Amino acid sequence: MTAAGVQWPWRDALAELLRRTRLAQPDGLATEVDAALAPMGLRTWIYLVDQEQRILRPVPRPDAARPDELAVDSTVAGRVFMSVEQVPVPATGTDPARLWLPLLDGTERLGVLEVIVRGDTPLDDPDLLAGCDLFSQLVGHLIATKMPYGDALLKVRRVRRMSEASELLWRLLPPLTFACHRAVVAAILEPCYEVGGDGFDYAADGSTLYFSIFDTAGHELRAGLGTAVVMSAVRAARRSGDGLSAMARAADRALEEHLPELRFTTAVLAQLDLETGRLRYINAGHPCPLLIRQGTVVRSLDGGRRLPLGLDDPQIEVADLMLARGDRILLFSDGITEARDRAGEAFGTGRLTDLVERDTGNLPAPEALRRLCHAALSHYDGPPSDDATLVLVEWSEAGVRAMLPSAGQT
Known part of the structure; x- marks a missing residue:
């Protein structure tokens, strides 16, 4: 059912939600969301995913x-988060029926919405499914809109507790997920509570x-300040047309x-022509990105070399290559490949490649x-000793479609 086919009670619920919020x-957002659906005999719970994307926590x-x-x-709720699909759960005993829905801000996964269905409304009712889908989309946008205005969410x-460096960098970073009609960007940053000098943009x-991906030498706040300065300089240059x-x-x-007292920042700066697939990039002393084609790592991108940022290098080389539709580029920091187990063995690019392909x-x-990130972190003997960042860029319309909820789209 399309949005145009949603019946008036659901339109009233959407209008009520906007009025209340x-x-x-x-x-107060969770209370208003629940109150907006109460006249229809439905109740809700909002669950947000934790920073490490391991647990869904109720608001x-x-x-x-x-x-x-x-x-x-x-859990069923976790499956909804991972698959970005609606999942109905029939009533059992004293437990009422419920519908689990992904909460998204565009394509950024925020958590899940539990809609508790009382009475005799069947879970496969088209109005219920289409209405809940639209309602959950609005709730996702409202969460993202309201989050910067207070600390509760x-x-x-x-x-x-989050470290000072992490507080600084998380406020500067863009959302972890972005998708447009022709490409996807996804990123993850660990340990999220103690990020030092890693970042992405x-x-x-x-x-x-x-x-781009960045890694400033050092740890804690001074490394975070270095990455903040580098990201700001790169953004200012980019927005000036450089x-x-x-x-x-x-x-x-x-x-x-x-x-000037900081040593340097390693980085990869790249641009992709979304029409042609032409990729141009500079690698400033950073681990080489991997090119993934049809699920296989076909090569490392070892061109475009220059000294790390902060060490002026007049001999800048810009690498140039053509991607095929569906190609993925995986960028990562050395906190991924240098994770060491109890025996001192590094996780390595080989293990990363194996995980990507398998x-x-x-x-x-x-x-x-x-x-990928959780697998790499599990390799550590104890808490991570360095930041671990992954950025995956996919030039693929199919990759974009795979990120959209399947329910409510007909």
Whole structure:
């Protein structure tokens, strides 16, 4: 059923939700969402995924006892989060029927919405499915809109205190997922509560997609400040119309001027022509990205070499190659490949390649990265000793479609 076919009660519910949330604080959003559907005999719970994307945590409401947290990898709600699909659960005993729906801001996975269905409404009712789909889409956008205005929703996603460097960088980074008609960008950053100098960025304008990854030498706040300076310099140059070489030189000058005591920042700066698949990139001392084609790592991108940012290099080379439709580019920091187990053995590019080819070939980009990162972190003997960042860029209309909810699209 299309949005135009949704019956008036659902349109009234959407209008009521917008009316109720116009002046709502972030900590009151869950209450207003539940109240908007109550006249239809439906109740709701919002679950947000934690920063590490392992647990779905309920957003508290003062009018109801808070339900349990739900594991992403072993629950129905987690399956909805991973697959971005509606899942109905029939009534059992005293438990009413319910419908689980993904909560998205565009294509950014925020969590899930539980809609509790009382009475005799069948779970396969087209009006119910289409109405809940539209309602959950609006809730996802409202969560993203309200989150910056208070701490309540941010605190739901955290299981412990975040370091000063992490607070700085998470406020500067773009969302972890972006999709347009022709490409997908997904990223993940760990340990999310103690990020030091890792970061990433992207921007899509017209037929060009810019993307980058950064790793400033050092740890904690000073490394975070270095990455913040580099990202700001690159963005300022890009928004002034500069090319890749000029962006790199802008970062060189910014580090030299503002943080001369820092050693350097490694980075990959890239731009992709979304019409032709032409990829141009500079590698400033960073691990070489991997080119993935039809689920197989076919080569590392070892061109475009120059010194790390902050070490002015007049001999900048811009690498150039053509992608095929469906190709993926995987960028990663050395915190992934240098993770060491109890015996001191590094995770390595070989293991990363094996995981890419064995476990993630058919998965949508965000879920592929979530599993890759967790597998790499499990290799550590104890807490991670360095930042671990992954960025996956996919030039593929099919890859975009795989990220869209299948229910409610007919």
